[in-house]
Amino acid sequence: MFFWKKNKNENQNGELDQSYWAYVKRQFKKNKRALYSLYLVIFLAFIALFADFIANDKPLLCSYQGKVSSPVLRSYAVDMGLMKWQEGFLNIQFSELEYDWAMWPPIPYRNTTLDAYNSRFKSPFGEQRVESWRWRHHLGTNKLGNDVLACMIHGTRIAFLVGIISMGIATIIGVFLGSIAGFFGDDQLKVSRGRIIINILFLPLALFYGFISRSYILGDAAGVGFGVFILQLLLSLFLFILVLVIANGLAYLLKFIPFLKKKIDVPLDLIITRFIEIVVSVPVLVLILAIVAVFKPSIFLVMAVIGAVRWTGIARFIRAELLRVRNLEYIEAAHALGFPKFRTMMKHAIPNSLSPVFISIAFGIAAAILIESFLSFLGLGIPKELNTWGQLLTQSRSAPEAWWLAIFPGFAIFITVTLFNLIGEGLTDAIDPRLKQ
Amino acid sequence: MFQYIIKRILIFFPTLFAISLVIYALSILAPGDPVANMLTTAQGGEGNQSDKIAGEEAYMEMREKLNLHLPTFYFSFSTSAQSDTLYKIQKLSHQETLSRLAYDSGNWDNVSAYYHALRNFENKIYQFKPDSASMAPHTNIRNNVGQVYFFPEDAKIKNFISKIDKQFEKSDSLKQVIGADFENVKTAYASLRSETSTWKNYIPAIHWYGTNNRYHKWITRFICFDFGISYQDQLEISSKIGDRIFWTMLISILSIILTYIIAVPLGVFSAINKGNTSDNVTSTILFILYSLPNFWIATLLINYLCNPEYLQWFPSFGVGSDLVEGKSFFQALMIRGWHIILPLICWTYGSLAFLSRQMRGGMLGVLRQDYIRTARAKGLDENKVIWKHAFRNSLLPVITLFANVFPLMISGSIVIEMIFTLPGMGKMLVDAMIYQDFPVVFTVVMMVAVLTMIGYLIADILYAFVDPRITYSSKK
Numbered sequence: 040m041f042f043w044k045k046n047k048n049e050n051q052n053g054e055l056d057q058s059y060w061a062y063v064k065r066q067f068k069k070n071k072r073a074l075y076s077l078y079l080v081i082f083l084a085f086i087a088l089f090a091d092f093i094a095n096d097k098p099l100l101c102s103y104q105g106k107v108s109s110p111v112l113r114s115y116a117v118d119m120g121l122m123k124w125q126e127g128f129l130n131i132q133f134s135e136l137e138y139d140w141a142m143w144p145p146i147p148y149r150n151t152t153l154d155a156y157n158s159r160f161k162s163p164f165g166e167q168r169v170e171s172w173r174w175r176h177h178l179g180t181n182k183l184g185n186d187v188l189a190c191m192i193h194g195t196r197i198a199f200l201v202g203i204i205s206m207g208i209a210t211i212i213g214v215f216l217g218s219i220a221g222f223f224g225d226d227q228l229k230v231s232r233g234r235i236i237i238n239i240l241f242l243p244l245a246l247f248y249g250f251i252s253r254s255y256i257l258g259d260a261a262g263v264g265f266g267v268f269i270l271q272l273l274l275s276l277f278l279f280i281l282v283l284v285i286a287n288g289l290a291y292l293l294k295f296i297p298f299l300k301k302k303i304d305v306p307l308d309l310i311i312t313r314f315i316e317i318v319v320s321v322p323v324l325v326l327i328l329a330i331v332a333v334f335k336p337s338i339f340l341v342m343a344v345i346g347a348v349r350w351t352g353i354a355r356f357i358r359a360e361l362l363r364v365r366n367l368e369y370i371e372a373a374h375a376l377g378f379p380k381f382r383t384m385m386k387h388a389i390p391n392s393l394s395p396v397f398i399s400i401a402f403g404i405a406a407a408i409l410i411e412s413f414l415s416f417l418g419l420g421i422p423k424e425l426n427t428w429g430q431l432l433t434q435s436r437s438a439p440e441a442w443w444l445a446i447f448p449g450f451a452i453f454i455t456v457t458l459f460n461l462i463g464e465g466l467t468d469a470i471d472p473r474l475k476q
Numbered sequence: 477m478f479q480y481i482i483k484r485i486l487i488f489f490p491t492l493f494a495i496s497l498v499i500y501a502l503s504i505l506a507p508g509d510p511v512a513n514m515l516t517t518a519q520g521g522e523g524n525q526s527d528k529i530a531g532e533e534a535y536m537e538m539r540e541k542l543n544l545h546l547p548t549f550y551f552s553f554s555t556s557a558q559s560d561t562l563y564k565i566q567k568l569s570h571q572e573t574l575s576r577l578a579y580d581s582g583n584w585d586n587v588s589a590y591y592h593a594l595r596n597f598e599n600k601i602y603q604f605k606p607d608s609a610s611m612a613p614h615t616n617i618r619n620n621v622g623q624v625y626f627f628p629e630d631a632k633i634k635n636f637i638s639k640i641d642k643q644f645e646k647s648d649s650l651k652q653v654i655g656a657d658f659e660n661v662k663t664a665y666a667s668l669r670s671e672t673s674t675w676k677n678y679i680p681a682i683h684w685y686g687t688n689n690r691y692h693k694w695i696t697r698f699i700c701f702d703f704g705i706s707y708q709d710q711l712e713i714s715s716k717i718g719d720r721i722f723w724t725m726l727i728s729i730l731s732i733i734l735t736y737i738i739a740v741p742l743g744v745f746s747a748i749n750k751g752n753t754s755d756n757v758t759s760t761i762l763f764i765l766y767s768l769p770n771f772w773i774a775t776l777l778i779n780y781l782c783n784p785e786y787l788q789w790f791p792s793f794g795v796g797s798d799l800v801e802g803k804s805f806f807q808a809l810m811i812r813g814w815h816i817i818l819p820l821i822c823w824t825y826g827s828l829a830f831l832s833r834q835m836r837g838g839m840l841g842v843l844r845q846d847y848i849r850t851a852r853a854k855g856l857d858e859n860k861v862i863w864k865h866a867f868r869n870s871l872l873p874v875i876t877l878f879a880n881v882f883p884l885m886i887s888g889s890i891v892i893e894m895i896f897t898l899p900g901m902g903k904m905l906v907d908a909m910i911y912q913d914f915p916v917v918f919t920v921v922m923m924v925a926v927l928t929m930i931g932y933l934i935a936d937i938l939y940a941f942v943d944p945r946i947t948y949s950s951k952k
Contacts, residue, residue, distance in 0.1 A: 317495075319932075416771050436779070436895070
């Protein structure tokens with residue numbers, strides 16, 4: 040695809056690659072601040088990805104009653120429902136077992152581990168009731184005895200998860216809507232009247248068979264489990280699309296009526312820009328607060344809501360870019376060769392206009408992480424037992440003497456947000472050379 | 477120009493409509509039965525018929541007060557197995573159960589018959605005057621009969637029926653008087669399960685209710701500033717907001733003024749000295765301020781500057797309302813200022829950094845323009861070039877950034893007011909969320925949405941006024 044194909048900045052002849060993407064990359068690398076920010080973010084992403092192996096209350100590898108096993112890996116399988124815990128490992132405290140030998144993670148606690156001996160805000164430098172230095176709480180504990188360092192590491196995972204998945208959702212919506220608005224404009228998509236009418240008529244029907252008549256099935260599935268729910272949701276989507284496909288099949292029959300056969304322009308750009316204007320004027324944060332107040336706390340909900348309201352920047356960027364690109368020669372060439380418009384858009388137009396989107400994504404991730412920690416801080420929307428950065432920070436309000444609860448999580452939020460903002464700035468400079476000079 | 481403004485205003489209304497729909501949908505999805513939340517008295521607690529009737533009447537009254545006796549929206553779009561008069565069923569929990577039963581059986585008439593038989597049986601139970609022999613089974617039935625409304629599952633209802641049957645066996649007098657009513661329930665339930673027509677779940681049905689619906693009442697009252705009553709204390713929401721809005725507005729306005737006074741010269745200064753050490757320092761500081769989460773700074777300030785154990789330089793909560801009584805105006809001003817200064821700082825620095833960065837960027841953009849080079853080339857004084865030619869042109873977009881600053885303020889107010897316990901709208905919103913006081917939540921959200929939209933509207937119109945190019949493009 041477009042971004043790993045051009046990994047090398049030089050082509051076979053040893054000349055500098057003159058493609059737009061390679062140019063952006065070179066410009067970005069010139070900005071040392073942004074480049075090091077990127078490296079640091081990759082480092083943090085590494086922590087987020089391997090949080091379970093860095094801070095966990097289960098041994099990485101252990102020998103218990105003569106059997107060697109890896110409880111950390113096993114816990115993944117158990118969480119997914121593929122395996123069950125072995126005899127003797129069910130409902131126990133891993134730290135209290137007598138192992139033949141055990142290899143513990145660098146931090147032998149999780150964000151949910153309660154250390155009853157070290158509850159009530161044990162300072163990082165103060166006295167702690169631990170067996171050895173290996174078991175010390177290096178950043179102290181909170182009121183319930185959660186290890187702050189472990190919470191920080193798992194908090195990285197939650198912050199990155201929220202930032203990346205919510206912006207992933209936003210990118211999908213934004214690129215899709217922005218590109219059809221920009222590429223087709225107001226006069227490029229011609230559809231027969233019959234097709235428009237039949238689609239409008241069948242849309243409620245598709246909604247009905249996809250979702251309304253299946254609402255209890257979906258609800259029951261949500262009660263059974265996440266996987267079953269997703270399966271039913273996909274089935275619903277399939278039915279929804281099926282009805283629309285049938286509708287478009289019927290539209291072929293309407294071709295024989297002259298009035299309905301006449302093709303008219305669909306003002307896609309107008310519709311989508313109006314829609315963007317509506318979404319932009321929604322006060323995002325307050326709306327998110329209202330939504331998380333109504334539903335049960337869940338990080339997936341937070342991600343989905345952030346993604347559903349933060350796509351407008353991406354859509355605007357890509358629309359503006361495609362409005363420019365669609366008049367370039369190579370698009371005209373593709374038209375002249377008779378390729379379908381949709382294929383031209385997907386294969387040629389979008390890959391060449393994606394780079395500004397990355398600016399929006401970088402700033403968007405920073406904003407999403409800030410929203411997540413803000414919600415955690417308020418105690419809304421994020422499950423309480425996760426001990427995210429924001430939740431640790433809010434715990435410090437009832438105990439000012441626990442400075443480690445105020446300093447470290449706040450600093451983590453600040454650093455992460457700053458790094459993503461710096462990357463965003465670097466990308467802006469690299470992509471828009473006019474601002475440089 | 478005029479055309480542009482009209483177009484802009486016309487867009488305002490569908491936007492408002494869309495937002496009101498989203499918020500209304502949320503208010504319907506909100507968990508719990510609002511009427512039950514409002515009524516603190518337990519219904520039928522003593523088990524007397526009069527208590528039960530009184531409880532139900534209070535329920536009905538509150539239900540009408542909250543407009544819950546009306547259909548949800550202008551129309552309904554559901555399966556034909558569902559009834560279009562479901563909203564007339566008194567309790568929300570009953571509605572849910574019946575809707576599920578209707579889905580399972582596909583036959584609303586039978587569900588309705590079952591429900592009425594059940595209601596009739598319940599009434600008969602309450603009317604029955606037990607003697608000593610039938611006392612125990614009667615009490616037992618009376619305490620259990622209410623549960624059946626809550627579960628639609630076949631097994632649970634059958635279990636319920638067999639339980640009641642057992643109680644009837646214990647007392648003949650009970651069976652003679654109300655046994656027949658229970659038989660009705662049983663036959664109604666049996667026919668509900670046997671005469672199914674689940675195919676109705678695949679037939680769409682649309683019902684039109686007209687303007688006599690909850691949404692219509694809510695939005696028309698909202699436009700007239702009648703926001704309804706709070707679940708928490710049953711006060712008028714408009715009066716609650718009236719009490720709270722002063723401090724939020726005061727600090728917001730002070731903050732906006734402060735932001736513009738500091739940010740604009742700072743941005744210009746930075747842009748003029750681009751590349752100098754002073755610019756680098758200010759830019760870095762501003763960048764850090766821009767990324768510093770204000771809830772962290774606010775927490776640090778209140779933990780370590782308002783705490784007797786560390787430094788108690790500032791008061792830790794409130795706006796000093798009980799301290800100003802009997803003080804002279806100047807002293808009162810000092811006390812108020814002392815309370816407000818930290819919140820104001822936390823409230824302001826983020827938008828300050830944002831605005832001065834924008835100002836710097838705008839100014840740099842203008843300074844690169846050809847007409848600035850021309851002005852310099854013709855030998856104009858540098859001060860004149862900057863303040864007369866560049867500054868005025870770079871100021872225009874910054875003025876309109878007001879629209880972006882405004883929502884920032886509101887979201888700032890939520891957390892700052894919470895941390896510093898200021899009696900403002902933001903704190904009210906968070907409190908209402910924690911107590912699940914949804915009318916207050918949705919009113920505040922709706923108000924913020926409207927104010928934000930008005931902010932954008934004003935900014936757009938302002939922009940059209942100050943930048944003639946906008947007008948040109950709309951005429952074209």
